[in-house]
Amino acid sequence: MKIKCADFNAVVISRPSFDDTALISFLESQGLDWVRSGGTEAEEIVEVSGRVCYLSFGKNRQSPRDNKSYIANLISQGHESVLEHVNWTVLLSGVSRGFTHQLVRHRVGFAYSQLSQQYHDESDALFVVPPSIKKNKELFTEWADDIYRSLSTYRKIINTVEKSQLTDKESLRELRTAARSALPNATESKIIITVNARALRHFFEVRGCLEGDWEMRQVACKLFEMVCCDAPSLFYDFKKVEMLDGSFKLVKR
Structure with missing residues (x-):
């Protein structure tokens, strides 16, 4: 591959x-x-x-x-x-930039620190493949080819664009900013979140049940499992339910 x-x-x-x-x-x-x-x-x-x-x-x-x-x-x-007095800090990896663009819309009760594409070289980036594409061999091949072309374009920009008259630091920032424009939403990212229990309850209610958003459900269900180990009484009225495709969602009891 x-x-x-x-x-x-x-x-x-x-x-x-x-x-x-x-x-x-x-x-x-x-x-x-x-x-x-x-x-x-x-x-x-x-x-x-x-x-x-x-x-x-x-x-x-x-x-x-x-x-x-x-x-x-x-x-x-x-x-x-x-x-709100109870908080967790969680490091997420193997999530897509498309996912994090949605996640950071949750502002109240959340704090974020995310891998920067302006400072980190993405020449060897990983990618997050949606299950609906992964299970279709022909579609996955086409998807992977498009991803590869995007990554190749990124590498070409990094290696061929001339440096500007800015300082070395700012010139590199400008270069990677230009290069990252070629990367797709599927590019893998890493992000640290700190969130309180009240904000998590809201997140679980509005995001954990979205049947059409597999990545939100995946993250919500994982967070639910983790925080329930520390404070099951704070989330007693939620439960994980298996869907027809074998994935899970969160619902209020």
Whole structure:
């Protein structure tokens, strides 16, 4: 094959961490105590954030709900601002530039750092092939040929365009900016995202269910699996459902 296709991968590089000793010290200074009822670090951060609003700590002040029920009640009542205190940082690779163009439209609760095509040489770029093309041998061959021509054009621009009168740094930026114009949306990219639980819930609801957008569903489902390991109660009302083609989508329970 003339081109190299990328494999999707996602890794969590930062997750919620709770310093409960600091909280307990604060509560003691206020003459309060906290009746803990289980929950992960992320889930306890959400519970504490909710309880601080009313200083509802201690046997005489706390509701009988355990951590899981407390969070479920917050979500059912629409009081999701406390979920913004819980964040994950995830490194995505093997995703297409077309995908990231859509992803970065999500601004509230998200932060991004993406591989720059102005500074990174894409002469050996990988590419993301849609499943509908991959399973059609004839179509895939034609697609791969077009991708290869684009990559060849990129390499030609990099190797033949004369340097401008700019500084070396800016001349190289200008060159790669010109060259990247030949690359397709299927070009593989790498991006780090930091996102809070409330923003993720919105992302799962509006993106995880898009049956016609396989890459959004793929990323949404992977993120769902990862964050549920740390905070299942924050996403209890979502579930993965298998589609007829064997892929998955997210739906509200």
